[in-house]
Amino acid sequence: MSTVTAAPGAAAPPGLPAGPRPEPPGAWAASAAFGWRALLKIKHVPEMLFDVIAIPVVFTLMFTYLFGGALAGSPHRYLQFILPGTLVMAVLLVSMYAGTGLATDRAKGITDRFRALPSWRLAPVTGALLGDVARYLIAAGLVAVLGVAIGFRPHGGATGILAGIGLVLVFALALSWAWTTLGLLLRTPQAVMSTATVVLFPLTLASNVFVTPHTMPGWLQAFVAANPVSHLVTAERALMAGHPAAGPIAWVLLASAVFAALFVPVTAWLYGSRR
Amino acid sequence: MGMAHAQAEPATHGRPTSSGGLAIEAERLEKRFGTTIALAAVDLAVPSGTVFGLLGPNGAGKTTTVRILATLLAPDGGWARVAGRDVAAEPLLVRRAIALAGQSATVDEDLTGQENLAFLGRLAGLGRRAARARAAELLAAFGLDETAARPAKAYSGGMRRRLDLAASLITRAEVYFLDEPTTGLDPVSRTQVHQLIRALATGGATVLLTTQYLDEADQLAGRIAVIDHGTVIAEGTPSQLKAALGTGTLRIRLADPAQRPRAVQLLAGLLGVPVHDGPGPETLTMRIPAAPASRPPTQQAAAAVTELGRAGIAVGEFGLGQPSLDEVFLTLTGQPTTGPATAAGSPTPAAGSPTMAADAKKIVKGSS
Numbered sequence: 001m002s003t004v005t006a007a008p009g010a011a012a013p014p015g016l017p018a019g020p021r022p023e024p025p026g027a028w029a030a031s032a033a034f035g036w037r038a039l040l041k042i043k044h045v046p047e048m049l050f051d052v053i054a055i056p057v058v059f060t061l062m063f064t065y066l067f068g069g070a071l072a073g074s075p076h077r078y079l080q081f082i083l084p085g086t087l088v089m090a091v092l093l094v095s096m097y098a099g100t101g102l103a104t105d106r107a108k109g110i111t112d113r114f115r116a117l118p119s120w121r122l123a124p125v126t127g128a129l130l131g132d133v134a135r136y137l138i139a140a141g142l143v144a145v146l147g148v149a150i151g152f153r154p155h156g157g158a159t160g161i162l163a164g165i166g167l168v169l170v171f172a173l174a175l176s177w178a179w180t181t182l183g184l185l186l187r188t189p190q191a192v193m194s195t196a197t198v199v200l201f202p203l204t205l206a207s208n209v210f211v212t213p214h215t216m217p218g219w220l221q222a223f224v225a226a227n228p229v230s231h232l233v234t235a236e237r238a239l240m241a242g243h244p245a246a247g248p249i250a251w252v253l254l255a256s257a258v259f260a261a262l263f264v265p266v267t268a269w270l271y272g273s274r275r
Numbered sequence: 276m277g278m279a280h281a282q283a284e285p286a287t288h289g290r291p292t293s294s295g296g297l298a299i300e301a302e303r304l305e306k307r308f309g310t311t312i313a314l315a316a317v318d319l320a321v322p323s324g325t326v327f328g329l330l331g332p333n334g335a336g337k338t339t340t341v342r343i344l345a346t347l348l349a350p351d352g353g354w355a356r357v358a359g360r361d362v363a364a365e366p367l368l369v370r371r372a373i374a375l376a377g378q379s380a381t382v383d384e385d386l387t388g389q390e391n392l393a394f395l396g397r398l399a400g401l402g403r404r405a406a407r408a409r410a411a412e413l414l415a416a417f418g419l420d421e422t423a424a425r426p427a428k429a430y431s432g433g434m435r436r437r438l439d440l441a442a443s444l445i446t447r448a449e450v451y452f453l454d455e456p457t458t459g460l461d462p463v464s465r466t467q468v469h470q471l472i473r474a475l476a477t478g479g480a481t482v483l484l485t486t487q488y489l490d491e492a493d494q495l496a497g498r499i500a501v502i503d504h505g506t507v508i509a510e511g512t513p514s515q516l517k518a519a520l521g522t523g524t525l526r527i528r529l530a531d532p533a534q535r536p537r538a539v540q541l542l543a544g545l546l547g548v549p550v551h552d553g554p555g556p557e558t559l560t561m562r563i564p565a566a567p568a569s570r571p572p573t574q575q576a577a578a579a580v581t582e583l584g585r586a587g588i589a590v591g592e593f594g595l596g597q598p599s600l601d602e603v604f605l606t607l608t609g610q611p612t613t614g615p616a617t618a619a620g621s622p623t624p625a626a627g628s629p630t631m632a633a634d635a636k637k638i639v640k641g642s643s
Contacts, residue, residue, distance in 0.1 A: 014412070014415065014416035015412065015413050015415075015416025015417060015441065015444060015471065016444065016471065016474055016475065016478065017444050017445065017446050017447040017448075018447070019447065020447065021371075021399075021400075021446045021447045021448065022399065022400035022401055022446060023400050024371065024399070024400050025397065025398065025399075025400050029397070030398060032397075033394055033397035033398050034398075036394065036397070037383065037386065037390075037394050040385070040386055040390055040394075041383070041385045041386070044385045044386065044387075044426055045385050108379065108381065108384070109377055109378075109379035109381045110381040110382070110383060112342070112345075112347055112375065112377045112381060113375065113377060113381045113395075113442070114398075115346075115347055116345045116346065116347060116370055116373065116374075116375040117370060117398055117399070118367055118370040118371040119398055119400075123398075274346065274347060274348050274349040274366075275348070275349075
């Protein structure tokens with residue numbers, strides 16, 4: 001294809017596109033491009049990782065030493081109980097970044113550019129979720145390493161911990177789609193952040209993370225028993241103890257599937273809709 | 276007004292062109308947001324390989340039209356085809372044929388200029404190395420190579436705008452939608468963008484350009500549609516529109532404001548048109564009449580200024596400019612731009628808008 005030339009006498013200005021337009025990237029390549037963008041954003045704005053780093057460190061140390069003596073007789077004994085719960089909290093509490101990122105893009109108008117491209121409609125969402133996976137791994141890794149450093153010794157060993165991290169990742173990714181839906185509905189990233197926080201705090205606190213629920217009033221026990229986070233924590237404890245429990249794991253996978261089945265199509269519809 | 280409408284041709288029913296087709300067709304496009312009518316009935320016919328100017332004030336419906344044509348919004352009524360594809364039924368095929376530079380500079384502020392372009396290059400289907408190479412080419416072409424490694428949030432408004440335009444030129448498109456591409460650019464960058472737009476059309480692409488500047492549409496566009504309140508109120512070639520609009524505005528700055536009453540009297544008598552107050556106490560503006568044809572506006576203006584000098588009225592400065600957008604609307608609609616149009620900066624039709632100030636400084640060379 002010959003390069004474009006301007007009117008006779010005038011040199012063609014530099015920068016004009018030459019050659020035929022390439023085929024648009026496939027779903028995976030487009031997602032990977034957006035994932036690369038998400039990682040670049042982390043690289044350029046590392047302070048965005050503050051909570052991803054601070055929450056695991058603070059929670060692991062604070063819960064262990066604050067409640068340990070009172071609730072389990074010693075911090076060391078409590079650590080064996082609380083750490084799988086700390087892991088779940090630390091990961092879930094940073095699960096809204098893909099959602100807030102979508103709201104930011106929308107507020108800045110950059111979404112228009114993406115939506116006018118012929119590439120896969122959901123790539124901006126799946127790419128942002130790749131960035132979220134990086135955050136989950138940092139948060140989970142910190143909890144695990146710090147926990148082991150201060151004396152967490154599960155019977156399941158490293159395999160148990162890695163399996164636990166894998167399971168919480170699955171659940172957090174499914175939950176992220178709820179926040180991406182919010183990111184396309186609410187007008188500002190702050191609104192997404194605060195809504196997600198308002199949902200996540202009761203969901204993670206009103207569970208079996210800190211104590212076994214048998215001392216709670218009946219209505220709260222009922223909530224805790226139905227709370228998917230409780231099942232996740234139970235599954236985590238069993239995985240790390242080295243004897244995986246099929247029931248809780250199945251429950252977690254089912255809850256993840258339900259979240260995904262609800263919020264993936266809604267996110268896709270909202271992103272593609274031409275309102 | 277009647278004259279303007281007489282000049283405006285029916286906007287559809289494909290007229291023959293050199294390349295024989297229409298790159299953009301729209302008929303009776305409608306769009307409402309709640310109770311606000313953004314587009315009442317927009318008709319467009321843009322021949323392939325040309326630059327088409329969509330001219331109008333803020334809030335007229337330019338951006339809504341572009342967003343519908345770029346498959347970002349569904350129209351509530353009417354239909355549109357871009358590159359031969361229906362925007363409602365075949366959005367994916369339309370997206371394969373277009374490139375969009377939206378009104379807000381849509382770059383990622385956290386990423387560097389280089390990363391923005393390389394990322395969008397990947398999304399456009401280029402390989403890793405090709406995307407990087409194309410990014411470097413564009414950064415150099417748009418004078419951004421020195422700041423390529425800085426995050427876009429550190430860029431000035433003009434630099435962001437250039438980065439955004441560069442992003443729209445990563446790969447070849449059949450139809451480019453450029454929504455106010457020169458807003459916020461300095462004169463040098465503006466000229467450069469104008470060259471690029473011309474070159475895109477010379478290369479066979481179609482460019483739909485929205486602008487608030489009549490002179491920009493005049494310089495670049497083969498045809499212009501004037502849009503106001505969601506309706507195309509005039510359409511034609513720049514010369515057709517200018518003929519309909521009258522030839523221009525004479526602006527005079529007197530050396531001594533005290534001589535103003537005499538000057539007004541003299542000029543009104545000479546030209547036979549009303550003389551208006553300009554932005555300052557010593558400035559006057561008036562429309563030069565189109566008739567008689569034997570006396571082109573430049574001659575009439577020169578004669579008027581000479582007469583002032585003969586009468587002992589010292590002229591500090593004068594210029595014959597194209598009508599400003601405000602004056603275009605005044606002529607086409609009989610009223611100044613209204614509603615949201617005035618919100619963003621043209622307070623009154625006669626005085627003080629940036630567009631008009633710019634026009635007033637420019638001396639028109641002959642008739643175009």
